[in-house]
Amino acid sequence: MAGERASKEDLLNRLRRVEGQVRGIAGMVEQDTYCIDILTQVSAASRALQSVALGLLDTHMSHCVVAAARAGGAEQDAKLKEASAAIARLVRS
Amino acid sequence: MAGERASKEDLLNRLRRVEGQVRGIAGMVEQDTYCIDILTQVSAASRALQSVALGLLDTHMSHCVVAAARAGGAEQDAKLKEASAAIARLVRS
Amino acid sequence: MAGERASKEDLLNRLRRVEGQVRGIAGMVEQDTYCIDILTQVSAASRALQSVALGLLDTHMSHCVVAAARAGGAEQDAKLKEASAAIARLVRS
C-alpha cells in the first residue's frame, strides 16, 4: 500500500518535471533559441516520458498481468493481448 | 518572414498541446485510471513530441545547414557534425 | 505443441527474410545505390527486426511470465524484473 503510494507520488513528480520541460521548450522556441539546443531538450523530454511509460508498464505487469495469469483462461488471454499491444505501441512510438 | 512566424506559431501550439497532454496524464495517474489507458496517452504524447522535433529539424536544415553548406569549409563541417549528432540523439531517444 | 512449432517456424522465416534484407542492403551499398533508397531498406529491415522482437516477447510473456506469476514469490519477482529490462532495452533501441 505504502509502496504503491510512493510509486504513484514518484510518477506524478516525474510527470510534473516533464510538463516543466515541455513548457521550457516552448519558452526556448518563443525566444528563438538555437534549434539544436531546443532539440537537445526535446530529446531529454522524450526520454523522460519513455521512463514514465516503462514505470507504468512495470506496475501494470506486477499487478494486473500477474493477477490475470493466476486467474487463467479468458482473463489471462485478454490481459496478455492488451499488454502486448501497449508494449508494441511504446516500441514503435 | 511570415512563413517563419507561422511555423513558430505552429510549433508553439503543438508544444502547448503536448504540455496539456502531459498534464492530462498526471491527472489520470492521480485518479488511478487504468494503466493501459494511461500508456496510450503517454505514447500519443511521445509521438507528438517526436513531430515537434522533426519540425524543428526541418527548419534547422533549411536555414542553418543550407547557409553553412554555402559558406563551406569549417563552418559547413561544424554544422553538419552538429546536425548529425542531433539526429542520432533523436533516433536513439 | 503444434502452435508453438508453427510460431517457431514463423519466427525463423521472418529472421531469414531480415537476413536477406540485410544482404540486399550490402549489395546496394556495393553498387553505390542512392543513399535515400538504401535508407528506406534499412528502415524496413529495422521494423522487421522490431516485429520479431515483439513476437518473441509475446511468446515469453504467455509462457515464462505466466508460469512465474503462478509460482509467485522470488521466481515471479525475478521473471518480472527480467521482462521489464528486456522491454526497456527494446523501447530504447
Add this chain to the structure above:
Amino acid sequence: MAGERASKEDLLNRLRRVEGQVRGIAGMVEQDTYCIDILTQVSAASRALQSVALGLLDTHMSHCVVAAARAGGAEQDAKLKEASAAIARLVRS
C-alpha cells in the same frame, strides 16, 4: 576518394556483421535458446542497423544535401524534403 572508399568498406563490414548477428539469432531460435537471451541479441542487431543508417545519412548530408544547398532552388527544396522524410522514417522505425 580514398575516404569515401574507406567509409564504403566500413559500411559493408558493419552490414556483414549485422547479417551474421541475424543468422545467429535464427540459430538461437532453432535451438530454443531462452527468449530473453534472444531478445538481447535482437536489440543489439537493431542498434547496429541504426548505426548503419546514421552513417548513411551522414554521407548523404555531406555530399548530396550540401551539393543541393549550393545549387539552390528546386533542387535544394527537393533534396531537403527527401532527407527530412528519410529522417522521419528512421526516427519512427
